[in-house]
Each structure stands twice: as C-alpha cells, then as structure tokens.
Amino acid sequence: MAIIEVKNLVKIYKTGDIELRALNDVSFKIERGEFVCVMGPSGSGKSTMMNILGCLDVASSGSYELDGINVKTQNRAELADVRNHKLGFVFQGFNLLPKVDAVENVELPLLYRGVASAKRRKAAVEALERVGLGQRLHHRPSQMSGGQQQRVAIARAIVGRAPIILADEPTGNLDTKTTVEIMNIFTELHKEGITVILVTHEPDIATWSERVLRFRDGQLIADEAAPKGVQLDNEVKPEDI
Amino acid sequence: MEIIKTALRSLLGNRTRSILTMLGIIIGVGAVITMVAIGRGAAQQVEGFVAGFGSNLIIVFPAPPNSSGARGAAGSGATLTLDDSNAIANESFSIQNVAPEANGSAQVIYGNSNWSTSFTGSTPEILNVRNLEIEQGACFSDADVRSAAKVCVLGPTVVKELFGYADPIDAVIRIRNIPFRVVGVLKAKGANSFGQDQDDVIFLPITTAQRRLVRFGTRVDSVRRINVQARDRDSLTAAQDEVKAILRQRHKLTEGVPDDFNIRDLTEALENAESSAEVMSILLGAVASISLLVGGIGIMNIMLVSVSERTREIGIRMAVGARPSNVRVQFLTEAVVLSLLGGAIGIASGVGISKAITEFIKWPTLISPESILIAVGFSAAVGVFFGFWPAYKASRLDPIDALRTE
Numbered sequence: 001m002a003i004i005e006v007k008n009l010v011k012i013y014k015t016g017d018i019e020l021r022a023l024n025d026v027s028f029k030i031e032r033g034e035f036v037c038v039m040g041p042s043g044s045g046k047s048t049m050m051n052i053l054g055c056l057d058v059a060s061s062g063s064y065e066l067d068g069i070n071v072k073t074q075n076r077a078e079l080a081d082v083r084n085h086k087l088g089f090v091f092q093g094f095n096l097l098p099k100v101d102a103v104e105n106v107e108l109p110l111l112y113r114g115v116a117s118a119k120r121r122k123a124a125v126e127a128l129e130r131v132g133l134g135q136r137l138h139h140r141p142s143q144m145s146g147g148q149q150q151r152v153a154i155a156r157a158i159v160g161r162a163p164i165i166l167a168d169e170p171t172g173n174l175d176t177k178t179t180v181e182i183m184n185i186f187t188e189l190h191k192e193g194i195t196v197i198l199v200t201h202e203p204d205i206a207t208w209s210e211r212v213l214r215f216r217d218g219q220l221i222a223d224e225a226a227p228k229g230v231q232l233d234n235e236v237k238p239e240d241i
Numbered sequence: 242m243e244i245i246k247t248a249l250r251s252l253l254g255n256r257t258r259s260i261l262t263m264l265g266i267i268i269g270v271g272a273v274i275t276m277v278a279i280g281r282g283a284a285q286q287v288e289g290f291v292a293g294f295g296s297n298l299i300i301v302f303p304a305p306p307n308s309s310g311a312r313g314a315a316g317s318g319a320t321l322t323l324d325d326s327n328a329i330a331n332e333s334f335s336i337q338n339v340a341p342e343a344n345g346s347a348q349v350i351y352g353n354s355n356w357s358t359s360f361t362g363s364t365p366e367i368l369n370v371r372n373l374e375i376e377q378g379a380c381f382s383d384a385d386v387r388s389a390a391k392v393c394v395l396g397p398t399v400v401k402e403l404f405g406y407a408d409p410i411d412a413v414i415r416i417r418n419i420p421f422r423v424v425g426v427l428k429a430k431g432a433n434s435f436g437q438d439q440d441d442v443i444f445l446p447i448t449t450a451q452r453r454l455v456r457f458g459t460r461v462d463s464v465r466r467i468n469v470q471a472r473d474r475d476s477l478t479a480a481q482d483e484v485k486a487i488l489r490q491r492h493k494l495t496e497g498v499p500d501d502f503n504i505r506d507l508t509e510a511l512e513n514a515e516s517s518a519e520v521m522s523i524l525l526g527a528v529a530s531i532s533l534l535v536g537g538i539g540i541m542n543i544m545l546v547s548v549s550e551r552t553r554e555i556g557i558r559m560a561v562g563a564r565p566s567n568v569r570v571q572f573l574t575e576a577v578v579l580s581l582l583g584g585a586i587g588i589a590s591g592v593g594i595s596k597a598i599t600e601f602i603k604w605p606t607l608i609s610p611e612s613i614l615i616a617v618g619f620s621a622a623v624g625v626f627f628g629f630w631p632a633y634k635a636s637r638l639d640p641i642d643a644l645r646t647e
Contacts, residue, residue, distance in 0.1 A: 056560065056640045077564040084562020095557045095644060099254050111243065112562040156561065 001068070002029040003163060003195055004053065009062035011048050011218075022048040023059070024218040030197065032163065035190040037206040037226065038199045040215035047168070049215065050199045054087055054166045055079045067163060084112055088157025092169035094149040096141040102128055102152045103137045109160040127155035131185055147178035154185055158194070165189060167198045171205060183208045203227065248575040255547075262543045263583035265536025266623065270587025270616045271594060272529035277612040278595040280522025282605035287514045297337075297477055298370065301329075301467040301484060304501045319463040320492065320501040323447065326364075326467045328491055333469075333483040335476035338366040341464040343447050345455045351403040351414040358399055360416060360443040362450020370468040378410045378425035381446050389448035394425040396442040419453055421445065477506060526612075530619075536583070537623035544576050544631035555635050556643025565636035572635045576628020577621060584620030588613055 011023040023045045030036055040046040051057035052064060055071055058079075064071045067086055074082060088109075089095075096105045106124035115123070128137055131151040141149050150170060157165050167186065171179040187208060190196045198209060206212050207227050214222035252259040303320040326341035343362040348355055361367065365380045381392045393416070400409050409423045430439040451461055471480035481504055488502055548555070555568055563571075592613075595606040 051641050054560070056644075077566060080559060080562050080564040080567075083560060089560050091644070095553070095560070097554055097557060099251070108558065109561040112558075112564070112567055117243065160562075 001032075002065075003032040003067050004028075004030040004197075005063075005065040006053075007063045009049075009052065009059045009064060011045075011052065011057070012060045021218050023052070026062070026215075026218075026220045028213060028220060028223060030195060033190070033193045033195055034211060035186070035196045035209045036198070037209040037212045038197065038215065039201060039203075039206055039212055041201060043217075044215040045218040046199050046215045048218075050166060050168050050197075053197065054089060055082050080112070084109055084160065086162055086164055088154075088160065088162040088165045090150065090153050090157050090165060090167035090170045092172040094141065094146070094153050094173075096149055096152055096156075098141050101138045101140050102133060102144070102155075105141070105152055106155045106159050108156060109162075113160065123159050124155070127159040128152070130158065131155045145178075146174050147181055150174065150178075150182055151185065154182070154189075158189065162194075164195045164197065167196065169200055170198065171200075171202075179205075244570060244574045245578060247571065248578045251575060252579060258543060259579060262539055263579055263586065265539035266533070266580050266583030266620050267536075267587040267590060269529065269533030269536040269623075270584045270620055271591040272532050273526060273616050273619070274588060274591025274608065274612050275594045275598070275606075276525035276529040277522060278591070278606040278608045279598065279604060280518065280525045281607035281609050281612070282599075284515065284518035284522055285607050286605055287511065287518050297471040297474055298507045299469040299471065299477065299481055299484065300505045300507055301469060301488070302503045302505065303463070303466075304499075304503055319460060321464050321467055321488075322460060323451070323462045323464055325488060325491055326464060328487055329467065329469060329484055332487050333480060335472050335480040335483055336469055337472045338369045338468075338470040340364050340367040340370045340468045340470075341447055342367070342466050342468065343450045343455050343464050345450070347417045347454065349399065349403065349414055349416050349443065350418075351412060354403045354405075356399060356402040358396075358441050358443060360393075360445060360450065360454065362445050362447035362454070364447060366470075367444060367468070370470050373430070374428040376426045376428040378423070380425050380444070386446040386448055389452055390446055391419065391421045391449055391453075392424045393421040393443050393445040394427060395423055396427050396440040397429040398438055398441040399443055400426055416443065416445075417454060481506065533619060533623060537580070537627040540576055540580055540624065541627035541631060543579075544572060544628055545634070547575070548572060548631045548635040551635075552638060552643045552646040555638050556640050556646065559638070559640040560644060568638075569632045569636040572632035573625065573628045576632065577624035580620045580624030580628075581617070584617055587620070588616055591616070 006029070007027045009023055009026040010021065013020040013022055026045075026049065038046045038049060048057070052059050053066075055066070055074075058072060066082065069082060069086075071079070071082065083089075097108070103121065103124045106127050107120045110120040110123060125134075125137060128134060131154050133148060133151050133155065136144060136148060139148075141152070144152070153170075154165075157167075165186070170186075171182055174182060183205065186196050186198065196209075198205065200206060209226045212222070212224055212226050213220060214224070301321065321341075323341055326339055329336065330339040340363045344359060346357065346359040348357050364386050365383060368374070368380055375394070376397070378394075380394055381390065384390075385392050393414070395403075395409060395414075403409070403414060404412070409426060412423050413420045414423060415421070427440065427442070427444075432438050447464065451463075455465075469480060469484055471477045484504060485500070489500065492501055494501065555563075558568060558571075592608055595608050598604050599606045
C-alpha cells in the first residue's frame with residue numbers, strides 16, 4: 001500500500017473576490033521508502049503541495065491518505081498528532097528554537113508525544129550522533145554553522161522514527177560542500193527505508209533522488225524518473241569538491 | 242513539571258521584561274495584603290474592646306438625681322436596687338443573664354504586699370456578662386451572694402502583685418482591712434484597646450460589697466448599674482422593653498413621669514464601630530484590588546506581545562506536533578508562573594510593609610492568613626484570566642503563517 005496517496009487534490013485560496021487555484025486536480029502516489037523530489041518554479045504550487053502533504057494545511061477538495069489516515073477528517077489537534085508521529089520536517093531556514101541547545105531542539109517532537117525526560121534525552125543524543133553532531137549536543141543554534149543547524153533539524157525530523165521526511169529546500173541556504181553533506185544524510189536515511197520527499201528548484205538536487213514530480217501552474221505536469229546525468233557526482237565525497 | 246521549567250526558562254530569557262511585568266502583581270498583592278492588614282488591625286482593636294463585654298448587652302443606670310433643675314452625672318443616682326435586678330432576672334423572658342454591679346476601688350493587702358485596685362461586687366453571672374473565665378478555683382456562688390460571704394475572685398494582675406508565684410487559692414487577703422478568702426483566679430485577658438488592664442480586678446459578692454465596702458445613695462442595697470444580657474441579638478429590643486416595663490412598675494412611675502433610670506444598648510454602638518472598621522477594611526481592599534487588576538492587564542499586555550514575538554516559535558512547535566492545547570497550556574503556564582511569582586514576592590513585601598507600619602508608625606496591623614490565601618488565589622486567577630486570551634490567540638495561529646513569520 002502506498003504511504004501517500006493523493007487524489008484529485010484542489011486547493012483554492014480566496015483573497016476577497018479573487019480565487020487562486022494553487023493546486024488543480026493533482027493525483028499521485030508515493031510508495032513507502034521512495035526518495036522523491038517535488039520540483040517547479042515559484043508559484044507552481046509545490047509549496048502548497050508540501051504544506052498539504054505536511055498536514056500543515058488542508059485541501060479544498062480531493063482526498064489525501066497518509067499511511068492509511070484520511071487527513072481530511074482530522075481536526076487541528078489530530079493533525080498535530082499526525083505530524084508528530086508520521087512526519088519529520090526539514091526547512092530551508094532550519095526553524096530551530098534559538099534559545100535552547102541542540103539536544104532540546106531535537107527532543108521537541110518527543111516532548112509533545114509525552115515521552116519521559118530520560119528516554120527523550122537518550123533518543124535525542126542518538127539522533128544527533130546519527131547526523132554527526134555528537135560533539136555539539138549543547139550548542140545553541142547561534143553557535144553553529146548553517147550545515148550544523150540543518151543537521152540538528154534532520155536529527156529532530158528522525159528522532160521520533162517518523163516514516164516520512166519532508167524537506168523544503170533544505171539546502172537552499174547552504175554552500176556546495178555542506179549541501180553534499182546534507183544530501184548524503186538524506187540518501188542514507190532513504191537507504192534505511194525512510195520515505196524522503198524533498199522540495200527544490202535546483203536540478204542538481206533532484207539527481208540525488210529516484211523520482212521527480214514536476215509542478216507548473218498548480219498542476220502536476222510530469223512524474224518521471226530522476227535525471228541521471230550528474231548522478232555520478234553523488235558518489236563524490238565532500239572533500240573532493 | 243516540564244511545562245513549568247519551559248515557562249521559567251522563557252521568562253528568564255526576558256528577565257527585565259518579566260520583572261517589570263511582575264511588578265504590577267507585586268504591587269497589587271502587596272497593597273491588598275497591607276491594606277487588609279491595616280483594616281483588620283483597626284477592626285481587631287474594636288473587637289478587643291467588644292470582647293471586654295459580653296455580647297447583646299444592655300446596661301441599666303440609675304437616672305441622675307434632678308434636684309431643682311441641676312442634674313447630676315449619669316450613674317450617680319441611687320434609684321436602682323438589688324431587688325430591681327432580681328425582679329428583672331425573674332420576670333423578663335428575653336434575658337439570659339443579669340448582673341448588678343456595685344464597684345469601687347480599694348487598697349488590698351496580703352502579707353507584706355499591698356496593691357491598689359478596683360473591685361466589683363456582683364453575682365456569678367458577671368462572668369458571662371463580661372466574657373470572663375475562671376483559671377483556677379471557682380467563682381463565688383449564689384449562696385455566697387445570699388449570705389454576703391467574704392470571698393473574692395482575683396484577676397491575674399492582682400494575684401501577681403500580691404502573691405508573686407505563690408498559690409492564692411484559700412489565702413486570705415484584706416480589702417480595706419476586711420479579710421476576704423480568695424476562691425478563684427480569672428484567666429488573663431490582657432489590656433483592652435484603651436490600654437486599661439482588664440486583669441487588674443477583684444470580683445466579690447454584691448451583697449458583701451454593699452454592706453462592707455461601698456455606700457452610695459441612701460439605701461444599703463442600691464447598685465451602680467445592672468448589666469442585662471439578652472438571649473440573642475433579636476431579643477435585644479424586647480429585653481429593653483421588658484426591663485423598662487418592670488422597672489417603671491416597680492418604681493411606681495405613673496404615665497407621664499420620666500424614667501428614673503437610663504437604658505443603654507452597648508452592643509449597638511460597638512457593632513457600629515466594628516462595622517465601620519469592616520467597611521474601611523473592605524474599601525482599602527477594594528482600592529488595592531484595582532491595582533491588582535491593573536497588574537493583571539499588564540500581564541495580558543506582555544503576553545500578547547510575547548505571543549506575536551514568538552509566532553515563529555509557535556509555528557515550529559506546531560510543525561513538530563504541538564497540539565493547540567499544548568501551545569495554550571504553554572502560554573497560560575507562563576502567565577500563571579509570572580503572576581504567582583509576582584504574588585509570592587507581593588506577599589513577602591506586603592507582610593514586610595505591614596510589619597514596618599506597625600513598627601514605625603505604630604498602627605496596629607493584622608496579617609490574616611485568609612488575605613494571603615486570597616492574594617495567592619487572586620494572582621493565580623489573574624494569571625489564568627489575563628493569560629487566557631493571549632494563550633488562546635497563540636493556539637489559534639495557523640502553523641504555515643506562523644512558520645513564515647520572520
């Protein structure tokens with residue numbers, strides 16, 4: 001069974017009398033463990049798609065099933081639980097809490113799941129070690145580089161063992177070397193069986209994935225295998241760049 | 242626990258602001274406690290005075306003699322007698338206790354100690370009327386009153402002055418050189434609000450006092466006053482009417498002839514004083530509550546600012562799975578912690594200021610546990626009440642918009 005199934009999804013934004021169809025009749029499936037890129041120019045509807053997939057927003061019509069859950073019927077509190085258990089978010093701007101250290105940032109999803117303090121800490125430390133930040137457990141975001149902050153964000157996304165990671169331009173603010181580091185982490189997670197969905201407008205990034213969903217003017221215009229051209233670069237170790 | 246820790250940390254992150262916000266609550270709670278303490282102090286002073294007498298008390302005085310238009314002082318007449326007192330006790334329905342008084346002052350001697358004090362001749366009912374209790378021994382009896390026995394009950398001050406630490410019971414003291422056997426000692430009552438020592442007293446049977454110690458008017462059985470205690474508050478008026486009717490009949494006063502006695506309702510006057518102290522207490526408390534209210538609005542204001550400042554944080558928390566209720570509880574907890582902390586500091590400063598007022602301005606203050614409880618409850622309520630709206634606003638934020646906010 002597909003982990004994500006979207007059927008005839010429509011999202012309409014209304015500003016006064018003007019109706020904007022941000023998504024128009026979009027349907028696709030994503031199988032468990034896939035590495036998918038969502039691409040398209042700005043205004044194509046890919047961000048709206050991402051918000052709906054991330055249960056941060058609900059569609060105007062059509063259906064969205066996430067791991068067997070019909071998202072449409074969930075209320076705000078239930079959507080929060082779905083996000084907590086099924087999804088891990090990685091944002092372009094990292095979106096870490098500035099006043100607490102790495103461990104506490106990573107603990108956050110478990111806090112809202114009601115996990116006991118000691119267990120939470122253990123899981124958070126493990127997740128940070130997993131992304132190579134075992135030495136920076138108690139640094140605050142302001143004391144870390146962009147790449148390190150993004151790795152904290154990834155640790156936060158995986159700490160709850162969510163089956164899906166949604167990444168919105170995760171390398172948009174990073175230099176090439178760091179981008180490769182981050183993309184390698186996503187690749188590893190994908191190999192472990194986590195479903196990775198990544199929004200980007202950079203064709204280079206798409207080459208790391210297996211499948212690309214292209215959007216334009218609110219419609220899914222292409223559902224194709226990822227471009228292979230630069231795929232070899234994936235194997236390049238960061239230090240070679 | 243976790244929630245409180247998070248709240249504390251976020252409050253500590255904005256130390257100056259938190260302290261300034263708390264200041265409103267600190268001043269409010271401090272003011273409530275101080276003001277109520279001042280009001281209670283005043284009320285207690287009045288209460289202390291009331292406690293010197295029994296409740297529901299009517300006092301009957303002889304009318305001053307009125308010879309050729311020149312009137313004597315109140316109570317200086319001699320129209321009331323022990324028989325009047327007995328008649329009131331026997332014939333009135335609304336009365337609980339009747340205690341006639343014949344009093345004076347005298348030198349008392351025991352061994353080689355002597356002391357000048359006042360004595361009151363009365364019946365055993367005087368204990369109820371004056372709210373007195375026996376500490377040791379017993380009061381003189383009705384039989385003692387009938388036989389005019391030379392026995393007496395001493396106040397603790399008199400005991401201390403005459404006996405030091407020796408046992409006074411069954412000792413014989415001399416009042417104006419007449420020997421009296423001590424049968425009882427009163428429980429200490431302390432000074433009343435006028436600074437008068439209520440323990441510097443001697444009680445003895447009224448008949449003994451009349452025959453041996455005091456003499457006023459022309460009759461041996463005249464009394465200085467009759468204390469009448471009504472059954473309860475409601476029968477006060479009836480008791481007054483009955484006393485008046487009984488006395489007019491006994492004194493054979495025909496229609497149109499003025500009373501040869503005066504009836505005073507002491508309770509009423511004292512209750513008035515008490516209730517005005519109460520009103521003062523309430524007024525002071527009300528004024529102080531307003532500052533508490535203003536403090537609460539300050540908290541709401543700051544929490545609203547805090548919510549809009551931390552929109553992004555709220556968005557992040559929601560994205561990783563915080564339910565609206567989690568967000569609401571978080572902000573509500575911050576508001577409550579803020580106001581409870583302010584409340585605690587306010588209590589400390591309120592208690593301190595009250596003590597300082599008593600110490601330096603010499604105003605009596607009484608810090609009541611209730612006012613502290615109320616202050617704590619009130620500041621928590623202020624936190625919840627004024628924290629709720631900002632918290633609700635935070636919980637209604639749209640996660641997407643919140644995440645987009647810079």
